[in-house]
Amino acid sequence: MIIQNTNNIVLIQKNKKLSYKELLTISNEIYAKINKRALIGIVSYNAIPCICAYVASFNNNCVSIMLPNNQKSIQKYTELFNVEYLFIKSEDNFLDSEVIFELDGFVLLKLRDTKLIADNNLALLLSTSGSTGDSKFVRLSYENILTNTNAICKSLKLTNNHKTISTLPLNYSFGLSIINTFLHSQAxxxxSESSIFNKDFWDLFLEYEVNCIFGVPYTFSMLDKLKATKHFTKVTLLAQAGGxxxxxxxxxxxxxxxxxxxxxxxxxxxTEAxxxxxxxNPKFSLSKIGSIxxxxxxxxxxxxxxxxxKINTSxxxxxxxxxxxxxALGYASSYEDLQKGDVFNGVLKTGDIAKYDEDGFFFVVGRKSRFLKVFGNRVSLDSIEDILRSNFCGEFLAHGRDDxxxxxxxxxxxQSIKNLLSNETKLNKSAxxxxYIQEIPKNQNGKPILKIEQ
Structure with missing residues (x-):
């Protein structure tokens, strides 16, 4: 990100405010404590010190790996990728490692002496979780992030007058993308480390006159249940992604x-993009409902x-x-993978099945992996879920095997669910x-999963 050295306020947490100039100063202080081109693990809290650590890494040609606040994951991935430094909240520090820097309740640990051997373009490692909760890391370059950040800022017309509030974790690609675009826009x-169900969240939301809100489908579903639009007096921009x-x-x-x-x-x-x-575009939000x-x-x-x-027909x-x-450059499942160059070569097969209409608007039909052959018929699990959500109250998650x-x-x-599905799909009820389940398991980003992540 191109961060200008100004007195404009960039980060607000409770009663603390940080200007862009102060952000750069603190980030440089962090960088002064680490080796050049180092791999830094950042445990992802929605907190000022974590943003400072991320900027320190990105602006100084280091590589950061964003980690969830989970001891098992931290232990696993810092060892798997030979992480040299770890930035973590002091109270959550369970590692017997040297503390080389402290900042507002956070510490920078020196985990091991390692010289990073990685592709020169590598900037960031972000995990991506599938529907089963399994994770792998995506290797992202500086150019990847800057190119995408510029495009988003242009499309959403972000300026330094915009102000948002954190609703997603930093180790989630959409959550970090929001941070990137707002830093780049000087916004x-x-x-907030409180959820949208917490009074503290809305106290901050109103006190600082937030005018942009972002979220995944689950976020907006919960906002709807909370009738949260009553708080949106200053909001001018709403954006949904993540499913x-x-x-x-x-x-x-x-x-x-x-x-x-x-x-x-x-x-x-x-994440791979x-x-x-x-x-x-908002002017088509009703006429092209359901379109991406x-x-x-x-x-x-x-x-x-x-x-x-290539398909050339609507x-x-x-x-x-x-x-x-x-x-992205490609995937990584171990330290050795960090040496790899650009495997994708600028082309990504998303795994999503889609179509476009006569006006060129795209619609995602479902995941390539979420189609089954049932009695010889190709059936989309996403379509099954859509049918149920349109006709019943509740949440639904479809999976299975052929037939x-x-x-x-x-x-x-x-019984009513079975009857409806049989009528809608023309398949026998035995398919x-x-x-019944009390609650559909979800990951930290609100996406349904078939097993709860540890």
Missing amino acids: SIVL KMDNKLLAKYANYAKENNKDFYVMYGQ SPRISYL GKALDKINMYLIDENNN NTEGELCIEAKSV LITILSTNKDI FKVQ
Whole structure:
């Protein structure tokens, strides 16, 4: 990020405010304690010191790996990737390592003497979690992040007058992307370690007159249940990414935004794309409901068929692909992988099945891996979930194997669910197994998973 040395306020946490000039000063103090081109683990709290550590790494040609606040994960990944330094909250420090720097309740630890051997372009390691909760790390370059950050700022028209509040963790690609774009725009970020269910969150939200709010579908679902729009008196921009939101809820927010002269953006992305790929212009939020819109600046978005041929006809399903400088270098599962160069070569097959309409607006149909053959018929698990959400109250998660679709449901009306699915899909009821569950397990970003992450 290009961070200007100004007195504008960048970070706010409770009663503490930090200017861009102070952010750069502290970041340089952190960098002065570490070796050049080092690998730094940053345990991801929504806190001023963590942002300072991230900027210290990014602006000084180091590599950062963003980690969840979880002892098992911290231990595993710092060893797996031979992490040299770790930035962690003092009270959560469980490691017997040398403390070389302290800042407002956080410490920088020297874990080991290691000379990082990595591709010169490598800037950041971010994990990506699949529906089973398994994680792998994406290798992102400086160019990847800067290119994507510029494109987002342009599309959302972000300026130094914007102010947001943290709703997502820093180790989640969308959460970190919000930080990147606001730093780049010389805007302000209110940091809260409280959830949206906590009074402290809304006290900060109102006190500092937040005018932008970002979230994943789960965030907006919970905001709806809390009737949170009553607090949005200063909000001018709302943006959703991180998964497909129910069309009814999309329409509710789109209508709210239209009636109250606010901009509601729907965005689509993947960690492998640094992470945002497309956006739906607010003026189409109702007429193109359910669409992921069109590609961000300097991204070529297209579809391919099963033979890898480009699809040139509208309303034809295929795998969504992109070509862009924001496409990651590749994956990493060990320290040795950090030496690899650009494996993706600017091309990403997203694994999402999509189509585009006559006006060029894209719609994601489902994941390539989330289709089953049931009695010879190709069935989308995402479509099954959409049918249920449109007709029943509750949450649903579909999975299974060929010839049997299993649905986890927080709605107890199992027979009615089976009847509806049979009618809608024209499949025998024996194709469906419905299991009642009190709550659908989710990861820290609100995405459903088939097993709870440890």
